[in-house]
Amino acid sequence: MRVRPMLLKAGGVFVLLVLASCTLSGCWDRIEVNDLATITAVGIDQYSDNLIELSLQIYTPPQGSSISMQGGGSKGSSSQNQSTVISATGINFADAVSKVQEKVPRLLFWGQNEVFVFSHSAAKQDIAGHMDYILRVPQIRGSALVFVSRTKAKDVLALTPQLRSSSADVLEEVSNLKIGLAMSAGNFNIMLSSSKGTAIMPSIEIMPAPEGQPQKRYPAITGCAVFKDSKLAGYIDDNITRGVMWFRNEIDMATATIVTEDQGGIISARLNRGRTRLKPRISNGIWEMTVGIDTREILVQNTSNTDVAELKGTRIVEEGLKQEIEKRMNRTLQIVQKKFEADVFGFAEAFHRKYPKIWNKEKGNWEEIFPHVQVKYDIKTVIVNPGKRTVPTNRMEGEKG
Template identity: 35%
Template sequence: MRTWGSVLILVVCALLLGGCWDRTEINDLAIITAAAVDKAEESEIVLSIQVFIPRAVGGPGLGGPTGSSERALTTILSAKGENIADAMSKVQSKLPRKIFWGHCKVYLFGEAVAKDGIAGHIDFLVRHPEPRNRAYLYVSKGKAGEHLGNNSLLERSTAEALRELASLHLGMAVTLIDFRNMLNGESRAVVLPYIEAGSKLEKPAQIQENTLLLGSAIFRKDKMIGVLSTKATRGLLWLRDEIIRASISVQIPAGQGRVSVMPIRGKTKLIPAIEDGKWSILVKIEAEGDIVENGTKLDMMEMSSNALVQKAVEDDVRSRIELALYHLQKELNADVTNFAAAFHRKYPQKWHEAKQNWDKIYPQIEVSTQIHITVRRPGLVTDSVGHPGSHDKRK
C-alpha cells in the first residue's frame, strides 16, 4: 500500500513538471522601454518604439567588455498604420523577436495626434494584456518620436529619464490608469504633462538651455484643447492636492530680498456649496514648510519675520491658483480641478440633474481660497549668512 502511495506521488510530481511547456525565453523577446505615437498623412499614425539591446549591457565577463559603455543601449523602430495594433504588426515584421510591452515605462503622444484624439490609442493600451497600467503618459510639443532617439545625460535611455522625471512630481504625473479614470470621470476632462520638442533636446548644450517640462496639456474628453504654463500647473497641483516637491521663492519687501520655502506636507480640501441656485466652492489649504534659503536681512527666529514669510508664501500660492483657474474656467472650460467630483459627492441629486449642463456651470462657479502656510523650521542658521545681525551667535 505504501509503495502505491509513493508511485502516486511520483506521478503527480511528474505531471507538475510539464508547467513550462509554453514558456517564452527572454532571448526571444524584443523588450519595449518606450513608445511614441505621432500623426501621419490622412488618417494614419506613426508608431515608434524604443527597444532594449541586451548585448550592449554585458559581455563575456561580469562587467562586460572594455568600451561596451559606448555602445547604444536601445534602438528605434517605426511604422505607419491605421492604429497602434496595425502599426505594431508592421513593426513586428522588422524584428526576429516577439514584441513585448510589459516593460514599457512611458508612452508619448505628439501634439498633432493629441489634438485629433487619443481615446482609441488608450483603448489599445488598456485592452492589451501586456502594457503596464502604471506606465506614465506625456504629450510632446512637435513629434513625440524625436524623444526616443535622444541621449539622456544621466539615465540609460530617455524612457528611464522620463520615468524618473515623473517620480519627482515636479509637474503632473499621470499614469495610464489615471488617464482612463479621468476620461471616465464626472467632468471627462484630462490633464497630461507637456514636454519640450525632442529636436530641442538632442545635444547636452540644448538640454542645458531648454527645460524639458513645459507645463500641462489640457484635454476635453480625449482631445487636447490647450496648454497650461509651468506656473499655472503649480496652481493646478495645489487644487488637485498633488503638490509634493516644490520650492516657493517669494520677495519680502521689508527684508529687501527673497526667501525660499520648501513645503514638507500639505492638504487641500474642496468644500462645495449650492445656495439659491448659485454654485461656489471653497479651496482650503493647510501646509507646512521649511526655509531653505534666506536672502534678506530678517532674523527668521523672530515671530514677525516668520509671519512676513508665511503671508508672502500664501499670496504666492493664491496667485498660482487664480492663474490656473482663469485659464481653466474662462479660456479652456475644462474641469481638471476635480470640482465636478466634489459637487457629486456632496450633492448627488442636484449633480444628477445638472451634470448635462456642467460645461455651462463650471465657468460660473465662484471660487474662494482659505490658505494657511506654517513655516516650521528656519534652517541651520537664523540670520542670513550675507547679513549677520545682532542675534548671530556664531563665534
C-alpha cells in the same frame, strides 16, 4: 513473497515521476528571454490624416557581453546605445503594432513598458482610441505613464540622454520625483471617463544638449496638455500646471520665493507638507468653491531684513507665502477655468459628493456652470522652522535688525 509488490510499487512511482517531469518543462506558450523584444517605451505619431506611426523603443542587450565580462569589463559598451527605435505605420494602434512585429525578429514583450508618448497631433486626433488598446490588451500595463510630446514622439524615444540609460528611464524617474504632474494610463482614463472627456496629461519637450555633447539631448516635463471632449485642447505651462496640482491636492515638492519690498530682500521657503481640500457650496443658485490649503514650510533662503527666527518676522513671511500661493492659483484659474473652461481640478466630483441631488439635476449643464463657479481661498501657511540658521549670513556681528 513481498518483494514483487514492493518492486511493482517502486516501478509505479518511477513511471509517475517520469510522467510528471514531462509537465515540468514549462508552460505551453513559454518563450525564451532571448526571443523577446522588451519594449521600454512607446511613441505614437500621426503620420497622415488616417495613418498613425507607432515607434517602439526596444531594449537591446549589449552585444558580446560574455566577452567583456571575461576581459574585466570594457568601457565602450556602457556608453553604447542600449536601445533601438523601430517604427511602422498603421490605421490604428493595433494595426501598427502588428506592422512593427513584422519588422522585429523577436516577439514584442509589453511587460516592462512603463511609458507612452503621444505626439501633439496623435493626441489631438484620437486619444480615446489609443487608450482603448492600451487598457484592453491584457499584456499591457495600465500603470504605465502617459505623456504628450510637443515634438515628434519618435524623436523623444530616440534620445540618448545623460544620467539615465534611455529617454523612457528619464521620464519615468522624473515622474517618480513628483515635481511635475505624473499620470498613468489607467488614471488618465478614469479622469477622462468620469468627467466626460476633460483631463490632463503631462507634456514633454526635448531639452537642448549640454555643451560639447550634441547627442546627449534629453526630454523634460514642461507643463501639461489639457483635453476637452477627449481631444487635445491646448497646453498650460509649468507654473500653471503646479497651480493645477495645488487644486488637485497633488503637490509634493515646491519652493516658493517671495520678494519683500518693504523688508528689502528675497525669501524662499520649501514646502514640507501640503494639503488641499475643496469645499463646495451652492446657495441661491450660485456655485461656489472654497479651496482650503494647509501647508507646512521650511525656510531655505533669506536675504531680507526680516528676522525669521522671531514670531513676528515669521508671520510676515507666512503672509507673503500665502499671497504668493493665492496669486499662483488665481493665474491658474484665469487660464484653466476661463480660457480652457476645462474642469481638471475635480470640482465636478466635489459638487457631486456634497450635493448629489442638485448635481444629478444639473450635471448636464456643468459645461456652462463651471466657468462661473466662484472660487474663494482659505490658505494657511505655517513655517515650521527657519532651517539651520537664525539670522541671514550677511548680518554682521552685533548688528541689530
